[in-house]
Amino acid sequence: MRDRAAREGVASLHAELAAVDPAAAERIHPNDLRRIERALEVHHATGRPISTLQSQWDADPAARYDCRLVALRRAKEPTSRRINQRVRAMIEAGLLDEVRALLTEPSGIGPQAAQAVGYAELIAHLRGELSLAQAVERIKINTRRLAKSQRTWMRRLAGVKWIDVEEDEPIERIADRVYEAWQQPVEH
Numbered sequence: 001m002r003d004r005a006a007r008e009g010v011a012s013l014h015a016e017l018a019a020v021d022p023a024a025a026e027r028i029h030p031n032d033l034r035r036i037e038r039a040l041e042v043h044h045a046t047g048r049p050i051s052t053l054q055s056q057w058d059a060d061p062a063a064r065y066d067c068r069l070v071a072l073r074r075a076k077e078p079t080s081r082r083i084n085q086r087v088r089a090m091i092e093a094g095l096l097d098e099v100r101a102l103l104t105e106p107s108g109i110g111p112q113a114a115q116a117v118g119y120a121e122l123i124a125h126l127r128g129e130l131s132l133a134q135a136v137e138r139i140k141i142n143t144r145r146l147a148k149s150q151r152t153w154m155r156r157l158a159g160v161k162w163i164d165v166e167e168d169e170p171i172e173r174i175a176d177r178v179y180e181a182w183q184q185p186v187e188h
Contacts, residue, residue, distance in 0.1 A: 013037065016040060017040055038050070068181070070182055071162050087118075087136060121138040124138075
């Protein structure tokens with residue numbers, strides 16, 4: 001499929017996806033080669049559209065399982081500040097050395113792992129494509145983007161009890177609030 005995308009363009013693959021799985025084609029951006037490729041692979045392997053296989057996320061999980069979904073939410077600025085602090089701590093704890101060591105391993109690092117936030121930026125640094133400061137800044141930006149996409153994904157789930165957490169709220173208080181939310185009956 002990658003060869004075909006290189007020859008014919010990603011739009012050609014997206015058009016094929018639209019023919020076999022219109023729901024997935026509508027949801028997947030026409031330039032998102034990875035997701036288009038995955039959706040077509042699933043269809044070719046199973047004969048079923050990926051959108052029908054992913055429908056489990058459209059229903060209320062609590063209606064299918066005896067469970068409670070509780071999610072913590074912080075305001076944007078404190079979240080960004082915490083992400084920036086966490087990235088600095090990871091760098092100070094030796095993330096660059098970890099990536100360097102992985103790259104020198106005989107088995108190397110898998111292509112998917114090499115694209116993970118933190119690894120991808122530091123690999124680019126080690127290849128001389130970015131300064132360390134640029135790589136660290138990109139890790140912060142990409143981590144914030146990942147956090148936003150995770151929040152967006154969680155909002156799609158029905159039955160989630162959201163708890164807004166204050167910036168300086170003690171962990172014990174947060175734990176108590178999670179327990180209180182967990183105790184509440186599930187709303188269907």
